[in-house]
Amino acid sequence: MAILYDWYENPKPDFQGETTLHPRPCFNGSISTATLVEYIRERCTLTPGDIKAVLMELNEVVGAQLREGRRVHIEGLGYLFPTLEADGKVTPDMKMQKRSTLVRFKGISFRMDKELSLSIGSPRLTRGAAKNSSKPRSEAQKEQLLTDYFKEHRTITRSQYQYLTGMGRTYAYYQLKHLYEQGKLMKEGELRFPVYYPAPGCFGRAAE
Secondary structure: OOEEEEEEEOOOOOOOOOOOEEEEEOOOOOOOHHHHHHHHHOOOOOOHHHHHHHHHHHHHHHHHHHHOOOOEEEOOOEEEEEEEEEOOOOOOOOOHHHHHHOEEEEEEEEEEOHHHHHHHOOOOEEEOOOOOOOOOOOHHHHHHHHHHHOOOOOOEOHHHHHHHHOOOHHHHHHHHHHHHHOOOEEEEEOOOOEEEEEOOOOOOOOOO
16 A cells, blocks of 8 residues: 545635645545454453553643653654644733733644654555545635535535635635635634635625
8 A cells, every 4th residue: 555645725825826746645534443453452461441541641642741741752653742823913012911812722733753653664655536636626626616505505604615625724714814805805703714615796795
């Protein structure tokens, strides 16, 4: 087997200049916990029940340590550590109290150990055929996708638009933001998780 990949458009916040692409994996399915347990059982003397118990406890212990702001090192695999982001623009002259209200938990990052890198080795890379993501769509084509989508749906989220167009996460965000700033889309919901819907006269919605 090989790592399948396809090509996706790079984010263009200013929507100017030449379109460029980046490769992204098209995953060959996923491995369930049950399958993982079976693979481990074949390599040691532990019972499936013992392995499942260890994995469950590992999840609880690692989660608790990450929640306390610690890095977790699993020897042979790598480091897990929490990452943060600012929910808005932060400047040096902003008061510390105001800055604190903008801090958000972003997620957990992973940095692999050398042993895991050696275990992975140099996998073969093969172009997948899951999507035609390498063929950039014109603005008119993207807007037609939204028009067809809104015939059956009232709103759309960033992740739904990402799936609809085959774009990357960041590019899909900037596309929706751009359409909102143009007045073609309206939005509602929380600041970090908005949902978008057509403005009057756009994407098949009747003008008011």
